[in-house]
Amino acid sequence: MNHSNPFTYGNPITDAARFIGRARQIEQVFSRLRNVEFESSSLVGERRVGKTSLLYHLADAAVQRAHGLDPARYHFLYVDLALVDATTTPARLWQYLLGRLETSLPARAFEELDRTALDNFALAEFFDRLGAQGQYVVLLLDEFENVTRNANFGPDFFYGLRSLAIHHKLALLTSSRRELIELTHSDEIRSSPFFNIFANINVRLFSPDEARALIANALADDEIAFSASETDALLDYAGAHPYFMQVACHFLYAAYAQRHSDAAREMFWRGEFRKQAAPHLAEYWRHSDDKEKIVLAALALAETPRGAAQGEWDLSALRALLARSERVLAHLDKRGLVRRLQERYALFSAFWREWIVNALPEQTFELDTGGTIPFVQALQTALAQPELTESFAETELPAGLSPRELEVLQLVASGLSDAQVARKLVLSPRTVSTHLQSIYNKLGVNSRVAATRFALEHRLVKNPPKK
Ligand SMILES: Nc1ncnc2c1ncn2[C@@H]1O[C@H](COP(=O)(O)OP(=O)(O)O)[C@@H](O)[C@H]1O
Ligand SMILES: [Mg+2]
Structure with missing residues (x-):
């Protein structure tokens, strides 16, 4: 028997039938495009949380139609800015964008465009001419930090882009790991008004309903079904995170297809999942700052059953630290690394907790004064001296x-x-x-x-x- 696995995790979702959830973010993006100002949005989320998949989905003509934009008049162009490197200039990027637009826009739009002199005037005239013909462009700029961090793209570029967006009927949908304003190479760009043309739209974890919909949708026409307890165990271990769910589901499905016994099935998917997931979790950890790491560690230890690696940690001290870390927790929630429950925050998955607890002994902590100490020692200090972490609550607005x-x-x-x-x-x-x-x-x-x-x-x- 040959099953093709309906769960995939390497590449973004390109088929709208396999795309799950995100209804609120999608409506937010389209409602901003539908209003007369034709407004831009900035999708913000950690690596692998589903930004590229969302951009592809927004670029789908049927999806646009369903949200009230006529694909014959609105031209969505997806651009992978991972192509931008140290040698790329704004002029080169515009040449590339216009070359791509040429395949979908009416030829007459290009007749008066002199591509050897692509300054902001030429671009403004180009988009004005298009607008006069009732044609509008939406640029989907994936991994836009490759541009905001690139020193070849100076304030002129961003002022030009802002002007095109405000006065010349161009809309931008960007994606980035952090808010764009945090990802700029110079203060001059940071303080420019470029960034206030965007609404930030956070792409976070799936809701519990979205998570279950992903499984139900993929298995809808399949003879393989996951049992209820297996599904619960999978959601607990992988979390309601699009990428990690797809990985875990992929291997659970493979175990079914290979006709493993119940027990072997569980060993198999958990083992394969850990191998795939660990490097990505290590990367999330590396990209966390010291305060975030302290809070993540405190959460992981507080969630670990006593007797296990929990060891000598004082649960009430851990909880007290978490109670004064609201800002950091809210930020981690935005990043999709923790989720908000009724009364508290929790790590997004059981494997994330396991990974953190196992990684802790090897971690170090950079002191403000220079030098490093073992991470565990820094955490002990933070727990013993509440005043050190009091500031956790105030450093961010x-x-x-x-x-x-x-x-x-x-x-x-x-x-x-x-x-x-x-x-x-x-x-x-x-x-x-x-x-x-x-x-x-x-x-x-x-x-x-x-x-x-x-x-x-x-x-x-x-x-x-x-x-
Ligand atoms: N809306 C979605 N529905 C189903 N699976 C998704 C969705 N979004 C992301 N995924 C899964 O997560 C993986 C990573 O998504 P991707 O869009 O590449 O993330 P990012 O661009 O944020 O790094 C995809 O390969 C896919 O397996
Ligand atoms: Mg991506």
Whole structure:
């Protein structure tokens, strides 16, 4: 019998029938494109969480149609910016983009374009001409940090792109591991208004429903079915994470196809899963800063049953440290490395916990003063001296707000209108509404009232607005 395995994990999902979930993010992206401003979005998520798959999905004509955009008029172009290297210049990138667009746009759009002189004027004229013909371009720029971090792409490039996006009917959908503003090669670019054309849309773990839908969808027409207890065990061990789920499911399916016994099946998928997953978890760990590592370690130890590697760790001290690490935990939640339960946070999978506990003895911790100490020693110190980690709660603004966004939120919460906020901060009303949109996204709200409530609850404003 020859089964082709319906679970795959190496390449992004390109077939819309195999794409699961993400309904909210998809609607957010399309609603921004549908509005008259034709607005750009920035997808932010860790490696392997499903950004490229999501971009492919958004580039699918049937998906666009289903969300109210006519593919004959809106041209989505997916671009893998991993191709950008130290020798790539903005002009070269534009040549490449235009060459790709030529295959899907009407030829007459290109007639007046002089490709040997691709400055921002030429590009503005090009997109204006397209707009006049009722044709719009959406560039899907995967791994955009390859551009923001590349010194060949200076402020001129970003100002030009911003102007095309605001005034010349070009929309951008970028993907990156962190918010773009954190991924720039110079302060000049960081402080430019380029980044406020985007709403940040976080791509995180699957919800429990999405996770189960992935399995049900893949096995819908299959004679192989996973048992309920196996499915639970798999979700616990791999987590509701698109990549890790696909890996675990792939090997559980393979074990069925090879007609292993129940016990052999479990040994097989867990063993193969660990081999595949470990390097990726090591990478998540490496990309975490010291505070994140301390909090991840505390979570892992607090979740480990007593008697196992848990050893001499004091559970109540671990919990106390976690209780004062709200900001760090919220950030880890955004990265998809922990998930929020009712009353607390948990690591996203049992294997992640296992991996951290096993890795701890070999880890080191960089001291501010230079030099390193064993990680375990740093954790012991953090547990013994609460004041050291007190600052965990304050170093970041709530919900990952930028200082500017905090300012806008405070003024809005104190009862000012957009126009008043704009005057007060000497910003354009458009910039204020961009900030507000980003604030709403970060707070997960969609009204001023809800944003104001957040500000009051987090004591960001002293006086509630007067009625
Ligand atoms: N929406 C999805 N539905 C089903 N599987 C997904 C989905 N998103 C991601 N995956 C799985 O996760 C893997 C990694 O996704 P990918 O899009 O390459 O992530 P990223 O671009 O964020 O690194 C894919 O190979 C696929 O197996
Ligand atoms: Mg990718």
